[in-house]
Amino acid sequence: MDTVPASKPDLDEIYSRVADRAIDFSAPISPQIYTLLRKAIIENTIGPGTPIYESKFAEALGVSRTPFRAALQQLVNEDLVETRPQVGSVVTRIDGKKVFSAIFSRSAIERAIVKRLAELETRQMDSLSHLLTLQAECTARDDYVGFFELDDAFHSRLAEMAGVPEAWRLVVLSKTHVDRARLHLQSAIPGRAAMAYREHLSIIEAIRNGDGERAAALMDSHVGSVMDILGDGRTGKGSIPAPGG
Structure with missing residues (x-):
């Protein structure tokens, strides 16, 4: 009862x-x-x-x-x-150790995705245009929550374009705690949507230029950006404070 x-x-x-x-x-x-x-x-x-x-x-x-x-x-x-x-x-609570582990795994997968895309002769990058337009609109409003929803679609589309949609599904299975940390911590940072949008554009530019190493390095930084504000979460110690705590 x-x-x-x-x-x-x-x-x-x-x-x-x-x-x-x-x-x-x-x-x-x-x-x-x-x-x-x-x-x-x-x-x-x-x-x-x-x-x-x-x-x-x-x-x-x-x-x-x-x-x-x-x-x-x-x-x-x-x-x-x-x-x-x-x-x-x-x-x-949001567990810093789980966040670190999930980001570690996601970075490895998404680095491989963009490197593969950069190596392909046909990349269909124009298929991202509509998503990028919607992201730009969220950026103009400084709407990180709205941008967050479009972010998954962007990364999922990269995996589809690389011919490995299952790779994104693996990311989804492990990123729940990362998503909680991102929304809790990054949505409170003014201009964070604009920063993420610029990171997306830089990754796309590297892919278009066929520079797989640069695309992978940019993706690693992009995916790991949440760790910059986690404190002890980076070492896997403790839990991330609750909102308002």
Whole structure:
């Protein structure tokens, strides 16, 4: 039986904010709940340390506890949620060690992707034009959250153009904690969207010029930029502070 302590008066507001994203009851419910909760955790709508009470959250979403529990278990498997004795399910802190490990892996994969692209005779770089236009618009608004959503599409497209879409899927499997750190830390930096946009343009220029080594070096710096502001996270020690903490 879930017990909601009086010391968490903001939980109703948090749950309600997440529940505003409608569930399509004509489609499988559990995957939708999983996607909705995962996005809310990554965006820090549900911040580190926030308890997730099954009955209360399921009620807010208008779903039964069975599909909600299945979605919650997926989040536990990804280390986004943990179960604590006497407390229940709680959103995990952003783990610096996991962030460092994921960036290490992602950098190796994406360096190889851009090097391969630079070596190809036909690169189809013009197919990135629309994405870059949308990114430029986010840059003009200094909208890092909007830019963040387009960033995944950009990197995914690079992998597709290199003929290795599965490589990006490997990145996606490991980058959840990185995404949380990026949104929490980098979205607060004025001009960060513009900086990331310029980095994208530099990477594309190196690929167009057939300079695989430079493209790889630029990608390594781009992917690892979040580590510049992690402090102890770089050495894998401790956890990254929660928003507002």
